[in-house]
Amino acid sequence: MAYSEKVLDHYENPRNVGSFGKEEEGVATGMVGAPACGDVMKLQIKVGKDGVIEDAKFKTYGCGSAIASSSLVTEWVKGKTIDQALEIKNTQIAEELALPPVKIHCSILAEDAIKAAVADYKKKHTE
């Protein structure tokens, strides 16, 4: 299958790959997986005291579209508040990367990874 230029770009030069230290302040983690393709995705956000996402990192084991989707959302969430980050929809990701229908689940995975990370942050900070 032919990947779009944007997918190739993120795939070949993924942004923000890696992990934060567990003890780092304001770090929350979202883990999701898509059984259909066996892809696993970990997205971490580092949230400042003002509720704004300062930094994000990801680690994804999956196809080019899954890696590109997660790479893209680490860029998108930076500078957003956690509530703004929740507004990112898989359709926007799919559109930006020109994903074909069979790869839509990769964008769903990335959207769900953000939701999971934010949920983890809220859980940690409301107790």
Added chain:
Amino acid sequence: MDFSADHFSLFGLPQTFRLDDAGLDKRYREIQAQVHPDRFASAGDTERRLSLQNATRVNEAYQTLKKPLLRAQYLLGLAGHDLDTESNTAMPPEFLMEQMEWREAVAEARLARDLDELEQLHHRVKQRMNSRYEQLANLLDDQRKYAAAADRLRRLMFLEKLLAEIDDAMAALEA
């Protein structure tokens, strides 16, 4: 022969996960011989088209029943349990964490060109899968606990992918 029947009926097999492999292969070859398009080379357009359709149908059914993962998914579908594998991304975090660790180990072994390590990983994953498939057979055929079976199956999908990654890495090193 009823080509609109379910895959199991098509081959005259009971709707179970545990499968008579040899029986499936035998029935497949018999049916395939009957519907093969070559037999209809001199027939009319309609007949030729129909034979092609039937041959495709038989192939699809065979491929589905032959692979344990697809067979289980198909059985759950017959029982009215859709796995929603495309959009349901919630898996237990410990499970995903473990998958992540496995995949990291594979990537590292591949990078280090460590064939021994990859072989060990293959062995461990294969063992895990075998026991999971046994549990799945038990849940589907004996207990008929479909929700629990669906959960096992979702996990197995990740393990199948993991095993494919390991085999891929081994093939790349051996090449």
